[in-house]
Amino acid sequence: MSAPPPTGLNPDGTIAREGSxxxxxxxxxxxxxxxxxxxxxxxxxxxxxxxxxxxxxxxxxxxxxxxxxxxxxxxxxxxxxxxxxxxxxxxxxxxxxxxxxxxxxxxxxxxxxxxxxxxxxxxxxxxxxxxxxxxxxxxxxLPAYRPTTLLARQTNGDLHRVLPRWRHALTQARTDTDLSVLARRVGRRLVRTGFTLTMPTWGGWTSDLHLATDLFSHHHPHQTDLMRLALRTATRPTPDPTPLHRLLDDLAPWLETTYTATHGRKSTP
Structure with a gap:
């Protein structure tokens, strides 16, 4: 099954502005x-x-x-x-x-x-x-933007910095609200990082987390179950820490390693 055609672009191939x-x-x-x-x-x-x-x-x-x-x-x-x-x-x-x-x-x-x-x-x-x-x-x-490796690297190429902060936040979470807020943040970020990992290959842009998950799964089917767990965690967060531990122990490290190998790590000014 082929991936859906690229969306979110202007006629000249630059990324269109979302929202109004x-x-x-x-x-x-x-x-x-x-x-x-x-x-x-x-x-x-x-x-x-x-x-x-x-x-x-x-x-x-x-x-x-x-x-x-x-x-x-x-x-x-x-x-x-x-x-x-x-x-x-x-x-x-x-x-x-x-x-x-x-x-x-x-x-x-x-x-x-x-x-x-x-x-x-x-x-x-x-x-x-x-x-x-x-x-x-x-x-x-600001310039016009295209779905390139440079854009992928500079938007989400910093999991190596973010992952230790998430793990620390999980150890410090004391309330159900703390856990739910962290779950939502981690789930959203992992889905978006998974999407931008494949964005240059797909050639379009989306902020739809469901489409982003589908596109990632098309290119990395062996990680589909974990990315769908990230999607559920992003859209229906709960205070149960079990999904968070699985995402932080399994999906996030794989995503960080693969992202770095594919696009490199984010540069800072």
Whole structure:
């Protein structure tokens, strides 16, 4: 059985931008308007621009189940106080809008995003995976992206750094919430890394975790069961640590070794 034809591309073969404010489900509209209003009040003139990413701007979010994913770009490097303000705003929005189940407001410095190596990671994230919410769109200053080995290396070629942190987090998890949050994070990342391992061969882009799993399994059928476990862990996380141990002991090390051999390790600016 052949893999489905590449998707997620513009006519010239570059990766198309996901999401649009027109795709935001109506149930989330008041939340998004509140975010658009509060971010400039929180960061003032230091705010360059803000973006949505994830299921809400893709139109796939489920009220009371999905989380809010947002990015704020600042003219200056974010400080610990800035991150505290972002966390406080997220908590305020989460309490005020039952349409979401948590979320995160990421902070980045515009200069960092525009650096050449970072532009193959954070720049790709802004230009292709983020939907402009307010302020000038930084994507106008970023290159067009194609599903290449360079993009694969710079987006997910750092499992060698991430894996020890996950293992430490698992030993430190004390509550069911801790375990469920970690399970979701690990499952999502492993599915996305599995997809970008095969992305240059497939020649397209997707953020659909189910399609990503199918594409990976087409190229690496011997790892299908473990990758489907990662998908279940990403989409239906539980506090049971057993799947996490299996993913961290079996799939993640294989994926890190294979990824490094195929695309190399991520370079840092």
């Amino acid at each position: 404010l027109t795709h935001v489900p109506p149930a989330f509209a008041p939340l998004i308007e509140a975010l658009r209003t509060h971010l400039p009040h929180t960061f003032g003139p230091r705010l360059h621009s803000a973006y949505l990413y994830g299921g809400i701007p893709r139109g796939t979010a489920t009220p009371a189940v999905s989380d809010l994913d947002a990015l704020a770009l600042l003219h200056t490097p974010p400080t610990p106080q800035d991150h505290a303000l972002a966390s406080a705003l997220m908590a305020e929005l989460n309490a005020a809008f039952p349409t979401i189940d948590g979320g995160d407001i990421l902070l980045e410095h515009t200069d960092q995003i525009l650096r050449p190596l970072t532009a193959q990671d954070g720049g790709f994230f802004v230009a292709c995976l983020c939907t402009p919410l307010t302020g000038p769109d930084l994507a106008h200053h």
